[in-house]
Every structure is written in C-alpha cells, then in structure tokens.
Amino acid sequence: MKETTAPASYTITERSICRGVGECLPTLGRSESPTDSPDGAKLKAVLRNLLPRRIKRHRILAGPLRGRAMVTSWCHNFTSLTGRTEPDLIAWFQRNAEPGETWLDIGANYGYTAMVLADRVGPTGRVFAFEPKFETCGCLSETVHANRLEQITVVPFALGATETIEQRRFGVSGSMVVQAMAAPGATETIMVANLDWLWPRISSNSRKINGVKIDVQGMELEVLGGMVGLLATHTPKLVIELHAGVDRSALFDVLEYCGYERKCVPVFPAHGADESGSRDNMSYAFRKR
Secondary structure: OOOOOOOOOOOOOHHHHHHHHHHOOOOHHHOOOOOOOHHHHHHHHHHHOOOOOOOEEEEOOOOOOOOOEEEEOHHHHHHHHOOOOOHHHHHHHHHHOOOOOEEEEEOOOOOHHHHHHHHHHOOOOEEEEEOOOHHHHHHHHHHHHHOOOOOEEEEOOEEOOOOOEEEEEEEEEOOEEOOOOOOOOOEEEEEEEOHHHHHHHHOOOOOOOOEEEEOOOOOHHHHHHOOHHHHHHHOOEEEEEEOOOOOHHHHHHHHHHOOEEEEEEEOOHHHOOOOOOOOOOEEEEEEEO
C-alpha cells in the first residue's frame, strides 16, 4: 500500500480545528437557548467533542473580553474563547452592574461572567465567584491571577440550605457539578455552605450586596434557601438561570418572601414577555417589589 502524507504546507493546529468546527456552530453562543431542538443539541454535543480537550491558558479571541487570558479548554469553553457566551446575559450585566458594586457569581464555572462583572465594577468593586468543582475552581483561580483581577475573590464552595458548612457527594459532568447523585457516572465530594452563615465571614467590613447571578444546574431552590436573610436584607439585582425540575411556584414563594415581585423578566428579549419563568435553561431577572 502506498503511503500518503499531507502536503508540507498543510498544518493542523488547534486553532484551525476550532475554526472548522466553529463554522458548523453559528449559534453556539446561544447553546442554552430554549429554541434549540433536541437533535440540534445532540449535534452540538458531538461537534464539541471534536474540539481539543487540553486545559491551558488561552486568549479570548472576540467579544467584550477579547485579549483576556482564560485557563480552560476549547472543548469546555468554545463559546467563551470565541466571545459568544450568552450575549444577552452579558448585555444585562452591562446595564445593571456599576463601578464600585459588590456582585456574587454563583456557579462561576471557568470565570467568563465573573470577568465581565469585574470589568463592570472596576478595581473599587468586588466580585465573589463561587465554583465548587475543585478542578474548575483551580482553573478559575489561575484565570483571575493571569488577568490580575484583584477585585475577584474565588470561593471553592457550593451554596445550599445547610446549617453552616458540610460535605456532600455530588455528580459531576464535564466542568460542572450537577444535582446530588442525580446522574450516573463520576462523583465528587463538595463543600456546601449556607451563604447567610458564610457571608459575614468572607465579606470583610462591607456586607452590602448589589447584584447576584445564579446558574447552578437545577439546585436553585437549595441555593436560595441558604441566602434568604441576605436577599431580604439587601434585595440585590438578581438574575437566575432556571432549569428543568425546579418548582417555579416554590421558587417564587421564596423570592416574594425576600422582597421580589412574583414575576420575572426573560433576559433573552427574543422570547417576549414570559413572566412565568416556565422556560428551562433560560436566565430571568427578578425585580424588587
């Protein structure tokens, strides 16, 4: 059999692979959009798996964080590295986060949204980035260091309705913690803290909270249950991504008790005035009463 070789001028690089896959994924930046069909989501998952998995420092190629360093892989964070991560949510941050404010990013993953918030609040503000999966949290910490974002504090805890702090066993999927033992496969021991208990211990001399973003893969009620006191005291600007299986009525009960309206505003404007929060995998903003 005659051996064949690629032309000398043809070089396969990480970026060329990603560019090729990216041409097949023109809407990947809205991969969490509820308009995605099941078949489309499966195709995107297959295409993602073609991307390099090596975790290292990359440069973000486009978008509001263009030129920033990010420690991640193309497979895990194609949308972030190409500047396509949830543009409507990023626009909401740009309208609502102000210099000097304190924001909580609960479910920070590799840190894209935390960096956007850090740019908005500036060096006089603060961002507390909560990421419980230890490997992902380590990458997030390296990203913060690489960009010299001293206003970001990385907190390696999940949040929940515990008395103080405890260990729990969770399922993990890729770079994320998923609902406790809800999925087969890999598991990890995670530290879970009650935020009402934790906040006075990590917030130094300034307890004020101006804004909160929550994206916790179906554990929204658990997280809210451990921060009722803080929400009722500060009623910060609030945006939550809602997932399948979350009891909307119970969630609205908690937020109403904390001083929010019993309706919400979809962050994706294309989806109209759905104030019921009924769509899964979609971010909603909640307003003070």
